[in-house]
Amino acid sequence: MNRFEVVRTGASSTESEPVTQKNVSHRGAAANPSAKAMQDKFGAAIKRIEVIWGETVAYVDPASVEQMIRWLHDDPSQRYDFLSDVTAVEYRDSEVPIEVVWHLRSLPYRRFLRIKAQLPKGKPLEIASVYDIYKSADWLERECYDMFGIRFTGHPDLRRLLMWESYKEGYPLRKDFPLRGRFSRSEQLRQALAQNPEARYSMEELTIADAFAELPTDMRERLSKGERTGE
């Protein structure tokens, strides 16, 4: 019945045992060997290595993070080829810097590594993009920019992703952003109603097809003004 032949993954593909976490201690479990290799390679740019619940965290210098991730990706002894996630953490204590977090996986070696770079508050939140290394960073970095306002320099198309492009209330996942939003409900409603749904092609999209120039004059006028619909 089973025409579709299946293959087993697991022990056959690598020599190591499956990485199952059992009875790991809160801190001080064995660190991922890549952490040691990173310290040997980059020295002082690795600020500290922590192991929390069996997961290795490398705190690194924000200036050289792109270089490190590129090395982790390219080096044959590391091969972190899978970028699971890019996100950020802001703590409730306003003194603590914002952390940008990368979750990397090495599929050949079955390793998991968390890289953290701390961005002090009060300075522009900027960090190098890893889009050149991992295409999956595209939307993940855009979302992080949208939610935290962290600018990923070198990202080819850093726009808001989940919020709309004209969103003016700031960055929703920042701790100084109130849960209900900055604007009052009536102001949010007013802005929503003032949007013209037909004008939601971005100018970028309109220029691609030169569609804008071909529209009838009255429609062109309406679109250029951002027509207000009923309120």
Next chain:
Amino acid sequence: MARRTVEVELSTSGLDAQGRPQRVPLVTNDGGTAVAIDPPPSVEPDLEGEHMLINIGPQHPATHGVLRLVLELDGETVVRCIPHIGYLHCGFEKIGEYRQYNQIVCWTDREDYLNSIGNNVAFALGAERLFGIEITERCKVLRVIASELSRIMSHLVWLGTFCIDIGAFTPFLWAFQRREEIYRLLEKWVGARLTTSATRVGGMAADIPSGWMDGLRQFIRTFPHTLDEIDRVLTRNAIWVGRTVGLGVMTPDEAINWGLSGPMLRASGVDYDVRKDFPYLDYETYDFEVPVGTNGDVYDRYLVRFEELRQSLRILQQAADRLPEGPVNIDDPRVILPPKSKATSEMESMIHHFKNVMEGPRPPIGESYVAVESPKGEKGYYMVSDGTSKPVRWRIRPPSFVNLAAIPKMVEGHLLSDVIAINASIDIVMGEIDR
């Protein structure tokens, strides 16, 4: 890394030995033998340079939710695709920072709503690593049953809607009939069908009722029949194959680099399954296999998901056989609510009950990222705790979000009608993508 080839036996014409669609002869010559005809050369004037902008969604049945695709077309060929998301953005991650851990479970139902109980399990695993809790053996097996039932449900919805997108209606009805049976099982277990909220930190909201396993065993017994039926209708169907083979191809390197996971990645020939490579819930002790495709096209994604349904049944069978007796919840009054009878009669239990409900359990300072193999791919929950009863940060790593980000790469160069097939093959749930 092991590879395999798709061996498709022909029951209908339309496929050659390599599984590629054949040109079906439609015209017979005078002797009655079929001859293939080539389409006449185009008499249309060359329209090169005339591009059209077309908008699909956000309210379109084929976009599976509120996805909006802006396509630039050259004739019928997609030159460029710009996806727009965020129409369902509700700020789950922000709300999570204002909720206790057990309250967040209810939000996990509502992101990937086709896999709600699977998300509950994933979240509980993440929170338990943060708390440093080892759950009981019975709880582990129950959670495996929940995850695999949920995988079957999600794949059935995917299968049904994929069929409808491509134009086959009947398998949709068969799939949804069987999904209804799972919903009935879940309703008996946790009292809800869609928004299950079944897990708690350290255990489950409820143990299975007596006689529930009989229903599960009956489902395991009868479900392969439905699978065989759908298999017979679709897998070697010339129209089905013709509409899916060779579309949206991702090579293994591209698939890894774009961060695809789950069946999307495995269809491209990369054997990465979180259950095998980073096992949780003792998955390494279950005997099951991981289907891996070769071509990375829409047809292989269909085959991979279809085989996963059979493998999930194998896991369910083993879990049903090994379900041990014993408590479901761990014995720790700091995280688990005492039984109601004790809470109203014993002083200590009442204090624990009050503390647990009003303040919530407190994990130590730390962070955890736990990924599980959800039906869509690697679903991760990243939680950071500062020692209070509410997380500092609760992050969902949504698999279909990352998978959907590759859609421009997959559809460009294909026809407009293929965009629908490719989009359906990603198995997106907008609740999870927008959160």
